[in-house]
Amino acid sequence: MELYMSIAIGVLFTVGVYLVLSKSLLRIILGTSLLTHGIHLLLLTMSRLKTGAAPLLGQKADSYVDPLPQALILTSIVISFGVTSFFFVLAYKAYQKLGTDDIEQLRGKEDE
Amino acid sequence: MNNLLVFPLLIPLFTAAILIFFKNNITIQRGLNTLSLLATVCAAGIILYQVKTEGIQTLHMGGWLPPYGIVFVADMMSVLLLLTTSVVGTFCLFYSFGTVGEQRERNYYYPFFQFLLVGINGSFLTGDLFNLFVCFEVMLISSYALIVLGGTKRQLRETLKYILINILSSTLFVAAVAYLYGVVGTLNMADLSLRVAEAGQDGVLNVIAVLFMIVFSLKAGLFLFFWLPGSYSVPPAAVSALFGALLTKVGLYALIRTFTLIFYHDPAVTHSWIAWMAAATMILGVFGAIAYSDIYRIMNYNVIISVGFIAFGLAISADAAMDGVVFYLLHDMVAKALLFILGGFIVHLTGTSRLKEMGGMIKHHPAVGWMFFITALAIAGIPPLSGFAGKLLILQGGLQEKYYVLTGAALVSSFIVLYSLVRVFMSAFWGEEKKPRTNPPALISKSHLLSAASLFIIMMLMGFGSEWIYRFAAEAGNTLMNPADYIDAVLKE
Secondary structure, three states, rough: OOHHHHHHHHHHHHHHHHHHHHOEHHHHHHHHHHHHHHHHHHHHOOOOOOEOOOOHHHHHHOOOOHHHHHHHHHHHHHHHHHHHHHHHHHHHHHHHHOOOOOOHOOOOOOOO | OOHHHHHHHHHHHHHHHHHHOOOHHHHHHHHHHHHHHHHHHHHHHHHHHHHHHOOOOOHHHHHHOOOOOEEEEEEEHHHHHHHHHHHHHHHHHHHHOOOOOOOHOOOHHHHHHHOOOOOHHHHHHEHHHHHHHHHHHHHHHHHHHHHHHHOOOHHHHHHHHHHHHHHHHHHHHHHHHHHHHHHHHHOEEEHHHHHHHHHHOOOOHHHHHHHHHHHHHHHHHHOOOOOOOOOOOOOOHHHHHHHHHHHHHHHHHHHHHHHHHOOOOOOHHHHHHHHHHHHHHHHHHHHHHHHEEEHHHHHHHHHHHHHHHHHHHHHHHHHHEEEEEEHHHHHHHHHHHHHHOOOHHHHHEEEEOOOOHHHOOOHHHHHHHHHHHHHHHHOOOOOOOHHHHHHHHHHHHHHHHHHHHHHHHHHHHHHHHHHHHHHOOOOHHHHOOOOOOOOOOOOOOOHHHHHHHHHHHHHHHHHHHHHHHHHHHHHHHHHHHHHHHHHHHHHHO
């Protein structure tokens, strides 16, 4: 199972990196969110995908899955959600003011 | 257990939350901010005293013993950085009164300022790797807001790049944390150190160490600094003083912590990488500092050079060099804040950031001029001033450990730092007075000059009292060189 997950994460990373390297700002933001998806799956996978009950004591199971990575993922999800929404609004503002979404044209001149 | 440790984080957090309610009352905002920073300075001072007299202080959050709960640890290194941060933060705050503009002050400038300090103080104090990530994010998100606040074209453009780079490096940080958790199964730094030592740092752990090195280098501007000169030149001078003095130093602190506490078993791999990256940083930074004739760019490349210099001290990992690293870090935080504030004066008075269009300011602004000159000497490391002792110790360590080429590069970089800053001094203050600004600027107010002068006095005292500060720096360096002390303090119960 870990192998398939690793391949899936690898694909997410590849697509994410490809999108981040593109010209359009929206594709870059999509790329970063794919990268964060990959990272969260990676956190889940690295705690070994053993079978076990959900981490609820009421389940009275013999073994549970590792609860720590789930908490880490939850933290990381909200952080990246906040940053992504900031990034989107920033891109919108930049598009309004600078009139372009082409990252190549955002080099900046000596004086403006 | 020492509940005082949470105060450097709690005071700014609480202040920031309260300040949000007083959006339009600038007087209250300024007053509360000042009070909160002074309180933080006091808290840091008391913790420093406790660490000096009783040894490393820890705080187990919620009473959970490590490695299960989050632990805050104040060893000499973190508490010295904490104190310097709050002192530098205070003067940057005084300088930002009136210089950042009323529009910014009304739009949550001060809460963001406090949140930035929350992130920085938390990063210095935490003893948990994932908590470090969270504190980094608190710091970075406030820094995004502080850079873009005002919303000019340049700010929007540079913030896009800054935020993208930091999202990528945070992503890598989480990946590195995930790998490390997968291999050793813990996140507490002291416990990590033990388990990495048990597992033996080879193969996969070295790869993870290098991944951490890349992450923190991106944050600190060590070799991967391509984002720094642009982003740090767009916000107002008070903000770039704060960034230049503090943000990169947090990355450096994380590098120092990880590579003295966790991954110190295979220096042939990790530390020699750091050494070469440091050399490349110094050399490339030197090129940048000579090449540009824009005062912001020159100051930013000076930040990069000093990052390289401190990382070189870390790479040597000898006793003398580590003391030097702590000493130089403290000096550099104060001196860079002062340099950026004085640079802000120059730009304010001449109305331009280009050296060619300045000149002859010494006649009307001798105080600013001579402070700038002496700060330049201090940053280059001229003997009685504060940069000297740190540089001397690092270079001494470099010679002891036979890093001759790199020590040579570090020495040459000091010369060029001096050249680049004196060039700014000569073209801004000497020569003929250039055409005056079309709308003559308001003179610098007394209070701003006073905040610069106070930082200047602190820097001078650090130079003349180096013997006294060295005792603290040596203790910090000693703890860094003996991770067992840190581990014992955290895991003793």
